[in-house]
Amino acid sequence: MKAIGPKLVIATHNAGKLAEIQELLQPFEIECVGAAELGLPEPEEIGNNFIDNAELKAREAADLSGLPALADDSGISVDALHGLPGIFSARWAEDEDGNRDFGRAMERVWREVEAAGEEAGHDAHFVCALSVAWPDNGQAESFEGRVYGTLVWPPRGDRGFGYDPMFVPTGHERTFAEFDPVEKHAISHRADAFKKLIAALG
Template sequence: MTEPPTVVLATRNTKKVPEVRAVLAEAGAGDVEVIGLDAYPDAPEVAETEPTFAGNALLKAHAVARYTGLPAIADDSGLRVDALNGMPGVLSARWSGHFGDESPDKDDANLQLVLDQLADTPAERRGAEFVCVAAAALPDGREHVVEGILRGRLITERRGENGFGYDPIFVPEGEERTTAQLTAEEKNAISHRGAAFRDLAAGLRVLL
């Protein structure tokens, strides 16, 4: 019997691994075994030095594929706020200056800074979107890139305990709940990351 293909998700964020597994399974790639970088504790950190989501996703995917010798998938995602001219964008994870910090305090500081920057912004100008670019790369250099977007608006105070990052202040279009109030299944069905990885599943099948 053929062993299921193993793909390394280029992240040490433990919340992302089950989320991506669930999305790929729902998209018909459930036989792909997804593991995180926790399986490779000595893998080098890949600095997100590119100016675009696509550039950073490809940078990470190719670096991990080269290091592990296995197919790798990576994403770069963030929040684009209309009133902030599309920022924080690719700087979303380090908007408050906590470079390389995966602690909850970093998420809290980033979120609070956005709230403070929008303090005097009326509701009709609080439009925003979550963006995710997902990339797959093989050790031989082949690659595939897709993008997912979730439009919504930002509220003035946090609501919900699920998710991470800016989820507690983001309300998707057609919803009254924040993405932090949605169940994992509800969030995967509409999220930017869910959309990107569902599209990536088809490309991954071709690559593998």
């Protein structure tokens, strides 16, 4: 894989996500700077899948900054809903004004799962796509991580974010929102994708 250091743009305006990525890349002595710090806009996510959207965000950040850029796109896919909300996971939480309420989004997911019938089951998985793009030739490399589990109702736990309170990973009895953050990071979809990225970095 082409070198991505010594400075890398993290194509996110989420301070928590930026800090998490900085920590994961710390052993490689790569200086990370967030898109918000550089005044970069948040592009419209018009891709057909997680990797499309991650590459779109990474390429735009690389082009505008002149630096290599890393972006991720993630969400939850529910078997009974034929993969939805998928790439629309965040949008399912938005109201008419663009404000996000994941409590409402989880209620919608559960309502539609119940409507699909008992035979459809409650299986689901989280997906995280990571893409690195370079400014000189538009090249991008992508890595996808997943974690499988089951949906539960009502939601449990006050840690994590998004759909974590209704997702129990396979082999566990607690939801992601009941996990200690360090414990969750060890098995999450983002951790899976980062393992593949770090392996490519050598």
